[in-house]
Amino acid sequence: MAGAIKAAGGEEIEREAMAQGPIRVGEAVATGAGRLPYRAVIHAAAMGYEGNRMIPPTSESIQAATQAALEVADRLGLESVAFPALGTGVGGFDLAEAAALMVAAARRYLSQPNARVRRIIFVLRNENARQTFQEAIDQDGAVA
Numbered sequence: 001m002a003g004a005i006k007a008a009g010g011e012e013i014e015r016e017a018m019a020q021g022p023i024r025v026g027e028a029v030a031t032g033a034g035r036l037p038y039r040a041v042i043h044a045a046a047m048g049y050e051g052n053r054m055i056p057p058t059s060e061s062i063q064a065a066t067q068a069a070l071e072v073a074d075r076l077g078l079e080s081v082a083f084p085a086l087g088t089g090v091g092g093f094d095l096a097e098a099a100a101l102m103v104a105a106a107r108r109y110l111s112q113p114n115a116r117v118r119r120i121i122f123v124l125r126n127e128n129a130r131q132t133f134q135e136a137i138d139q140d141g142a143v144a
Contacts, residue, residue: 001084001089002014002043005036005041008035008036009033009034009035009036009041010034010035011034012034013031013032013034013036013041017029017031017041017043022048023043023045024048025046025047025048025055025057025061025064025065026045026046026061026064026065026068027044027045027065027068028042028043028044028045028065028068028069028071028072029042029043029072030042030043030072030073030076031043039076039078040078042073042081044065044066044068044069044083045061045065046061046062046065046091046093047061047087047090047091054090054091056087056091056092057087057093057098058093059097059101061087062086062087062093062098062101062102063101063104063105065086065087066083066086066101066102066105066106067105067108067109069081069083070105070109070115073117074115074116074117077116079116079117079118079119080117080118080121081117081120081121082120082121082123083102083120083121083122083123084122085099085102085122085124085129085133086102088129089125095128095129095132096132096135096136099132099133099135099136100139102122102133102136103133103136103137106120
């Protein structure tokens with residue numbers, strides 16, 4: 001996903017993110033959106049690297065990264081935020097488990113009376129991923 005954001009938004013997004021890093025797994029930071037038509041890009045670390053070794057995503061890191069991204073969006077005064085399926089690409093985390101974790105984190109955040117973000121969108125790579133997230137939403141009692 002980072003490569004797609006860089007390609008569409010420009011090198012300045014990566015430069016700004018790198019200037020704020022490294023961040024720990026489970027944290028998030030915001031940068032400008034470059035050429036993208038958005039106010040910001042939030043970089044949520046569900047996995048990380050130590051040297052050339054990948055630190056794989058975990059249930060805890062996906063929950064923490066989702067929550068951290070929502071907190072950053074809230075601080076920025078954003079009313080909506082879009083998420084990919086954190087940890088499921090290069091990280092190889094199970095899609096259904098990531099969906100359940102992220103939907104639950106989103107519901108917890110939205111249940112807060114002072115939450116500024118009112119719309120959370122999951123931007124997914126294919127129909128299978130969309131269906132998997134829809135099932136998690138349906139199981140969690142949320143309305144799609």
